[in-house]
Amino acid sequence: MKVKFIGGAGTVTGSKTLIESNGIRILVDCGLFQGIKPLRELNWGALPVLPSTIDFVLLTHGHLDHCGWLPRLVDQGFKGKIYCTEPTKQITKLILLDSAKIQEEEAEKANKGNFSKHEIAEPLYDVEQAKKVFPLFRVVKTNESVPLDPEIEAVFISAGHIIGACSIELMLENKTLVFSGDVGRDNDVLMFPPTKPKKADYVFLESTYGNRLHPDTDAKLELELYINNTFDKGGTTIIPSFAVERAQTIMYLLWQLKEENKIPDIPYIIDSPMGVGAFDVFFSSLKWHKLKLEDCIAMSKMFQMITDYKDTIEAIYDERPKVVIAASGMVTGGRVLSYLERYIGLPETTVIIVGYQAEGTRGRKLIEGAKEIKIHGKYYPVLANILEIQGLSAHGDQKDLLNWLSALENKPKKVFLVHGENQPADELRIKINEHYGFDCVIPLMGQEFEL
Structure with missing residues (x-):
């Protein structure tokens, strides 16, 4: 089994993690890169595998940095199933239509104002391309096993953060991989606290606020x-x-x-x-x-x-x-x-x-x-x-992220720290090692590991 980090590594945007097992390819999240130009330019590039060879997308939630590249994936040949909760499906539809409309408008303004560096500015994708994603959605319920293949199943557990957001437990090759998605706060104003995983051989944990504690202010x-x-x-x-x-x-x-x-x-x-x-x-x-x-x-x-x-x-x-x-x-x-x-x-x-x-x-x-x-x-x-x-912030801070790991009944073989800039991820790595003794890895963009 192989895992390849093709987004959300060393950065908080463009989340995409590719799992390959026995001829099956699973993409966890399919996010858009935002921020500095070198990252944004990645949105125009190709994936390291053909989208047509990806069998499933598992969507943790509907924020743009986790779902915003889906129209490109479908446009380039993906015909598989996209699994997510019902609120995530609804939110993702809104996000993709809004993203497509904004990109159409930005391209139009750039062409009218002649401030694009390109001869003709084009949107990354348009509204019609966004709509082609929708028939591929498959709604799942939380805490219920979802069979992807005779030997692969997934369970979605609530992550707080935003409405419909989940962490995903993926069981395959007698191993359990847990993808945190974005972890919500234990004391959020609107959302319930995230559900903590109990078993994991490998953990893929976000580290957005890995070096910060939210201020105790009102x-x-x-x-x-x-x-x-x-x-x-x-x-x-x-x-x-x-x-x-x-x-x-x-x-x-x-x-x-x-x-x-x-x-x-x-x-x-x-x-x-x-x-x-x-x-x-x-x-x-x-x-x-x-x-x-x-x-x-x-x-x-x-x-x-x-x-x-x-x-x-x-x-x-x-x-x-x-x-x-x-x-x-x-x-x-x-x-x-x-x-x-x-x-x-x-x-x-x-x-x-x-x-x-x-x-x-x-x-x-x-x-x-x-x-x-x-x-x-x-x-x-x-x-x-x-x-x-x-x-x-809707993201858990360092204390919340450490607490999210606290219910694990076994010691994972590795904890991969993703969806964070390098300094927050490294400080969280140190804290996790101090608290739990877990082996943490901060993957680089494009890096591949055998599990």
Whole structure:
């Protein structure tokens, strides 16, 4: 049996792990690379195996860095089955359609504005290519064995993180391989704690926050202070946010603050077709999160939910103070860019960063103090107040990741640390060795191991 790391190694994006066993090829996740240009360019490259020779894709959850390359995989010949939970299927559909639409729009803007380095800018994939993924989905239930082959089975167990997210236990060749996916927090605002694996010969563990502990601060109080301070200056608060889970978490906290009369009576806007769609998935998947139906209904009444871009333009040019939640969370694309074009150069504006920002993304540049950012080929001075709320991450921190390993009844032969930049992964490696004595490996992109 062989495992090859063709994404999500040394980086937090592009998650793809290939397993080969007795002529069967299984791809765990099929994510899009984001961030610095050398990573983004990998999206245009070929896999080390022909997609037509891959039999199954096992999808841990519906974030772009785990599912966003599926249209390319299918376009290049994959005809197998894609296994995931029902909420992951719904979220992935939203994510892929949104991603395709954004890429079409970016290519169109680049061609009109003539700021592409290519003669003709083309999207990585379009909406029609994204739709060709959908017939291949097969929905699974958690904690039930899924036979992939007479000698291979998989079990999906809840990972917290976002709605529908799972870790995957893969049983083959008398071995158990456990893929963590993205591990949620033990004390998340909306999601239940992740289920810990009990048996594993090999573990593939994410390490996004392998070197950090989430601050013991009150994110709700921080939101209250930042919004009120911005309102007092007559400014607009912009919150770039992942449309799935993060947007709903912020909505929940703002709704609580509004109910407590702690924030002003101004427009609160969700400007993301995907974010609106994801909220609908919350309505239909109540067992996956802590919110009650009546909470979802009450929350939805507080927000102006924008899907039509004409309404986006109207909101942008509305001079009243307001709070806008818009994708994308790392400021790599989406409608948040349209708001930033108008507001990033105004000192009364506040931009609140609320999630992990990968290397090379605009979000990372903003929190590192960039004096200007480039949007659609044009540079804009950063005069807005850039703030960060670290306590809202949907990823478990170092303590949570160590705790996730605590229920193992046997000592794994190896723990592969993936989905993390090198320093966080290495610090987590040291901590795991200190706590449990497990042998940890930090694989390189493209590296292959025999198990």
